[in-house]
Every structure is written in C-alpha cells, then in structure tokens.
Amino acid sequence: MKASDLPLNYNAVNILEHNLTSRADKVALYTAERELTFRQVADEVNQIGHALKKLDVHVGESVGILSPDCAEWVTSFFGIVKIGAVSVGMNTLLKPHELNYILNDSKARVLIVHAALLPSIESIRDSQEFLKHVVVIGGRGREGDPVFKEWIKNEPAELGVTPTHRDDFCSLNYSSGTTGEPKGILHAHKDYPLTAQLWGANVLGLKESDRAFGAPRLFFTFGTGGVLIFPWYVGASTVLMSAPPRIAANMLETIQRFKPTLLYNAPTGYAAMLAMEDLKEKYDLSSLRLCVSAGESLPASIWHGWKERTGLDIIDGIGSTENFHIFISNRPGDIRPGSSGKPVPGYEVRIVDEAFNDVADGEVGNLLVKGETASLSYLHQYEKSRKTFIGEWLFTGDKYYKDKDGYYWHAGRSDDMLKVGGIWVSPVEVESTLISHPAVLESAVVGHPDASNLIKPKAFVVLKDGHAPSDELKNTLVEYCKEKMAEYKRPRWIEFVSELPKTATGKIQRFKLRG
Numbered sequence: 001m002k003a004s005d006l007p008l009n010y011n012a013v014n015i016l017e018h019n020l021t022s023r024a025d026k027v028a029l030y031t032a033e034r035e036l037t038f039r040q041v042a043d044e045v046n047q048i049g050h051a052l053k054k055l056d057v058h059v060g061e062s063v064g065i066l067s068p069d070c071a072e073w074v075t076s077f078f079g080i081v082k083i084g085a086v087s088v089g090m091n092t093l094l095k096p097h098e099l100n101y102i103l104n105d106s107k108a109r110v111l112i113v114h115a116a117l118l119p120s121i122e123s124i125r126d127s128q129e130f131l132k133h134v135v136v137i138g139g140r141g142r143e144g145d146p147v148f149k150e151w152i153k154n155e156p157a158e159l160g161v162t163p164t165h166r167d168d169f170c171s172l173n174y175s176s177g178t179t180g181e182p183k184g185i186l187h188a189h190k191d192y193p194l195t196a197q198l199w200g201a202n203v204l205g206l207k208e209s210d211r212a213f214g215a216p217r218l219f220f221t222f223g224t225g226g227v228l229i230f231p232w233y234v235g236a237s238t239v240l241m242s243a244p245p246r247i248a249a250n251m252l253e254t255i256q257r258f259k260p261t262l263l264y265n266a267p268t269g270y271a272a273m274l275a276m277e278d279l280k281e282k283y284d285l286s287s288l289r290l291c292v293s294a295g296e297s298l299p300a301s302i303w304h305g306w307k308e309r310t311g312l313d314i315i316d317g318i319g320s321t322e323n324f325h326i327f328i329s330n331r332p333g334d335i336r337p338g339s340s341g342k343p344v345p346g347y348e349v350r351i352v353d354e355a356f357n358d359v360a361d362g363e364v365g366n367l368l369v370k371g372e373t374a375s376l377s378y379l380h381q382y383e384k385s386r387k388t389f390i391g392e393w394l395f396t397g398d399k400y401y402k403d404k405d406g407y408y409w410h411a412g413r414s415d416d417m418l419k420v421g422g423i424w425v426s427p428v429e430v431e432s433t434l435i436s437h438p439a440v441l442e443s444a445v446v447g448h449p450d451a452s453n454l455i456k457p458k459a460f461v462v463l464k465d466g467h468a469p470s471d472e473l474k475n476t477l478v479e480y481c482k483e484k485m486a487e488y489k490r491p492r493w494i495e496f497v498s499e500l501p502k503t504a505t506g507k508i509q510r511f512k513l514r515g
C-alpha cells in the first residue's frame with residue numbers, strides 16, 4: 001500500500017467509521033469503567049465534534065488531551081481529528097513546566113484534561129497565552145470549566161466528516177532530545193492507515209478476532225498505533241487501562257480480566273513480569289497469542305525467559321515517533337532473538353558511515369530510513385529538522401549493523417540519549433537537575449545495565465566543598481530528582497567522584513564513564 005492509494009480527501013476517522021457498516025454493535029473498547037461498541041464510540045465522537053465546534057475550534061487548530069488512557073481519550077482524539085483539527089496527546093508523566101512549553105508551542109486553545117491531572121496544570125494555567133478552555137473529564141475544574149459529560153450530553157450524535165486532505169496534519173506528539181525543549185512531531189491523516197497496513201496487518205498479522213492491550217500509553221505513538229489504530233483498522237477490539245502500567249500486577253490483572261490476544265510492552269515491562277516468581281500460578285495469560293516489544297532493544301535473555309515461562313513469542317521491532325511506528329521488525333515465524341528483525345516492506349533502510357556511504361554487512365553505522373509515514377519536520381525547530389529529515393531519508397540517531405542473514409542489530413545511539421523503560425531520558429536534563437541541588441558541584445549521567453541487561457541512568461557526582469559522600473546524601477539526591485523530573489528519569493545509582501573526565505575544552509566525556 002502506498003499513500004497515493006488513499007483518496008485525496010481522507011480523514012483518519014475512517015479507521016473508526018469503516019467498522020459501522022459491518023460490525024457497529026461489536027464491542028470496540030473495553031475498560032474497567034466503560035465498555036463501548038463501535039456505534040457508541042462513533043456517536044460520542046460526533047457529539048465531541050459538535051462541542052468542539054461550539055468552542056470555535058477550526059480546521060488545523062491544535063487541541064490538547066491530557067488524560068490517563070480511557071474511553072474519553074479515544075473519543076476526544078477522533079472527535080478532534082474528524083473536524084480537521086490536530087490532536088495533541090500530552091505525556092501524563094510530565095511536570096508543569098514541560099506541559100507549559102507544549103501548550104505554548106502547540107498554541108492549543110482547548111485542553112481536554114482528566115480531573116486526576118488537573119493539579120499538573122494548576123500552577124501554569126493563569127499565565128497561558130493561548131489556552132482558553134479547559135474541559136474536565138471525570139470531575140470538576142474551576143468555575144466555568146465545561147464538565148466533559150455535560151459538555152457533550154445534548155449534542156447530536158450525527159456529524160459530517162470534514163473533508164481533510166490525506167496530507168493534512170491530524171496529530172502532534174512531543175519527543176525529547178539531548179538538549180533544548182521537546183520536539184513537536186506532526187503526523188498526517190495518511191500515516192494512520194499506512195502504518196496500520198504496513199506493519200499492523202502485513203507484518204504482525206492482526207485479525208478481526210484479535211483484542212489488543214498494552215503498556216505504551218495512547219499519548220505515545222507506540223500506544224496510539226498498537227492499541228488503538230491498528231486493531232480498529234482490521235475491526236479488532238482494544239482494552240484500555242488507566243492504572244499505571246509500570247506496576248506489573250496492574251497489567252497482569254487487566255490481561256486476566258479482559259483476555260486480550262496481543263500484548264504490547266517495553267522490555268522493562270517483560271522483565272518486571274518475569275521477576276514475579278509466581279507469574280504462571282497467579283495469573284492466567286492463556287488468552288494471549290503474541291507479544292510485541294519496542295521502545296528500546298529487547299535483550300535475547302528476556303526473549304528466551306518469556307518464551308520459557310509463557311510459551312509466547314515476542315516480536316521486537318524498532319519504531320519512532322518521527323516514523324509514527326515500527327519500520328524494522330521481527331515477524332511471526334521469523335524471529336531472531338536480540339535483533340530488531342528485517343525492514344518492514346514499504347520502508348527502505350541504509351546503514352552509512354559519517355560521509356553517508358553504505359558500510360559493509362557486519363559493520364556498525366548510522367541507520368537511515370525512508371518511508372511514507374515519516375513526519376516532514378520538527379515543529380518550530382529548523383536546525384534540528386535539517387539534520388534529521390534529509391531529503392527522503394530520516395536520520396534516526398541509531399547505530400546499527402546487519403548480519404549476513406539480513407537481520408538488523410541495534411548497537412547504541414549516536415547521541416547520548418538513553419531509552420529507559422522505552423522512554424527518552426536526556427542525560428543533560430538529569431545532570432542539570434542534580435547540579436541545581438546545593439550539595440552538587442558537577443555531574444555526568446550515563447546509561448548503565450541493570451540485572452536484566454536494560455539501561456538505566458547512573459550519575460557520577462562531584463560534591464561541593466563542605467559536603468561529604470554518604471548513603472543518606474545519595475537518597476536525598478534521588479528524592480530530589482523525583483521531585484523535579486518525571487520519576488523514571490531519576491538515577492538508579494549514584495557514584496561520588498572527585499572529578500569528571502573532560503576534553504581540553506571542558507566538555508564532559510560521558511563515553512569514558514559508561515560501563
């Protein structure tokens with residue numbers, strides 16, 4: 001399938017609405033709170049579309065969603081997309097200053113926020129330049145804030161679709177880099193059916209009888225695609241969970257209750273489940289037929305451990321927000337544990353040296369990818385865009401090599417970025433946080449493998465005169481990081497040193513500290 005196979009006027013709400021002709025009464029979405037058929041989802045989407053139009057939301061305008069995974073996240077997303085606006089799925093783990101940046105950068109005038117996350121925006125709300133309306137799901141906000149349920153209650157359940165161009169933008173996700181603010185990544189309507197077909201249907205082999213569930217959240221394109229778009233593209237159902245997925249018991253209880261056939265997770269999620277001694281005795285996983293891992297590379301030891309304990313295969317594939325989803329992947333019946341598999345048909349990849357010449361098989365180089373689901377640029381980031389979107393090719397920042405049988409193996413990053421539990425952590429951000437503590441003079445943060453061979457942040461810290469190293473101070477620094485940043489960014493180990501390795505120009509040589 002190619003983008004040009006889609007009609008010129010295409011709106012991604014089609015991925016929901018094509019189900020209305022043959023399976024309107026099938027349950028589309030299972031959650032602990034609500035169970036909705038495709039028809040019920042479509043009706044609520046239409047009501048939201050009307051309600052948004054009443055708030056004067058126009059084609060091309062950003063609308064924010066800040067909520068744990070729930071039915072309202074999904075209906076809001078499609079409501080926004082159907083009227084030709086742009087859905088900004090915001091990371092629920094971010095701190096107020098980061099949400100503030102995203103609200104300003106996207107110029108969202110309307111934010112749909114879950115009551116549980118209202119405190120995250122309270123401190124920044126009054127200084128907003130663009131934000132005018134805050135719609136609250138599952139509770140009440142300030143006086144005058146529309147309450148989601150009441151906001152849509154009297155709106156009609158019919159709404160014509162806005163005839164967007166297939167290349168119009170419909171979603172904006174933010175992804176963090178080594179330095180500077182997060183980068184806004186826009187995707188077009190066409191990217192949704194394309195990735196669903198190229199990877200979801202063609203590689204993973206999704207079927208109408210499937211039921212998807214996963215740890216990656218809906219605000220992350222790994223989750224949007226895997227647990228929502230791809231299943232609905234083939235008429236399958238999805239299971240959503242609002243509880244934090246980093247607690248393995250939450251995941252396992254949901255699997256037991258809603259019996260999904262497919263499970264998406266990051267390697268840490270599989271490691272956490274494997275760490276439970278009584279996994280098989282305590283939980284019934286028999287509904288699962290296949291598992292998927294992405295976000296960071298899946299060590300072969302975890303692949304084999306999972307296979308031994310559950311009998312299930314894990315499909316590891318590398319994806320990115322820039323490409324929307326997975327573009328190199330293992331596939332059912334063709335898996336090389338530890339590798340990322342082979343290029344997904346529809347994408348071309350190259351491994352090149354610093355002069356952009358192809359390297360020989362077995363040699364490590366920079367991974368480039370070309371495909372029709374790539375974003376065109378980073379929003380408001382001209383220089384970073386020029387370095388990443390090079391003609392038709394996307395510079396991934398990943399180091400890779402190809403073995404003699406054509407499988408691709410991840411060999412680290414060309415920047416210092418860390419993937420922790422499948423989510424970006426910038427060492428620079430953790431270092432600046434540590435340095436802002438009164439006892440810390442300097443710090444360097446690098447990736448360090450844990451017991452499951454997964455990378456976690458480790459901090460080398462030089463203390464200011466008058467402060468002595470102690471376990472107590474280590475704990476204080478970790479607590480301090482948790483307070484200032486999303487919790488997953490905290491260092492898991494702290495080592496006090498008297499100085500840091502530096503270049504002649506004073507730049508920290510993080511590579512010398514990796515081990």
Ligand code: 3UK
Pocket residue numbers: 175220221222223293294295296297298316317318319320321322324325326340396397398410413419422423424
């Ligand atoms: C790394 C992997 C080795 C790699 C994502 C699936 O992770 C996703 O998107 P992000 O934009 O990060 C992209 C970067 O993460 N990575 C992802 N998967 C793997 N490294 N093996 C893997 N299997 O550095 C890549 O450049 O956060 C993953 C689907 C959608 C996504 N957005």
